[in-house]
Amino acid sequence: MTMTDSNPARPTVQAIDEHGHRVQRMFGRIAHGYDRANRWMSLGIDARWRRAAVAELRGETPSHGPGPARLLDLCAGTMDSSIEIHRQFPEADVVAGDFSEQMLAGGTHKLLGPAADRITPRVMDAHHLPEPSTSLDGIFCAFGMRNVSDLQRATAEQARCLRPGGRLVVLEFFRPTRVVPRVMHALYNRTVLPVVGWLATRDWDAYTYLPRSIGQFATVESYAELLRTHGFVDVRTEALTLGMAWRVSATRDDPAGEPAP
């Protein structure tokens, strides 16, 4: 397995701002216990969310060209979603992109057999994707967008790299607006989560950052609107587990093609 880094002609991680550096250092610190914390905190629900969300990458066809589909797992972390993408799309080439080399390294033991040939971990910043325009058939991102410094810029990059008709699927904790998810987030994220997160990683800051980042993030409605303003159509949102998390899927507009349903 090789981990590709910056091409000197086009750096993949450039000009990360202060917030980005903080987030990058934080994930670097917790990478060793990240999977354990995830399993303990979600009791395996995250695997179910991931499976269902990855299935949404399936548009009419995952690839527009003669070769295999090219899919990006953005903010891939320890690559659980990359593995699931490979499981559901074994013919596709999957790039696992993340700006934390430690998070990617923490998942390399999962790249066994054909997964090692099909999944390429790559250090990259979501604000400057090292991918040519319209080169991707699909982008998947689980629990990554909440961490970026500039959501508009990151969304514009995704729109640039997806081919017309390409699929975007995002799994995320958006800022809750309804009462039930607000109460659930408040109870769970401020009590169970930091304690379990600390037990798994011995890092308190990272798991108090999570509820803060949710409270400061977009609502699912404003995120859906942002996607539309960046040329995505057929934007669909679905609440998971009483609105604790959301699955958002969208299609890159294809002005020359059939109108999206």
Ligand SMILES: C[S@@+](CC[C@H](N)C(=O)[O-])C[C@H]1O[C@@H](n2cnc3c(N)ncnc32)[C@H](O)[C@@H]1O
């Ligand atoms: C909560 S983890 C999610 C990891 C994985 N997708 C999952 O579902 O387990 C967020 C990941 O986003 C990455 N990340 C945050 N900001 C990023 C950015 N600007 N560019 C690339 N990766 C970023 C972090 O390094 C971290 O691995």
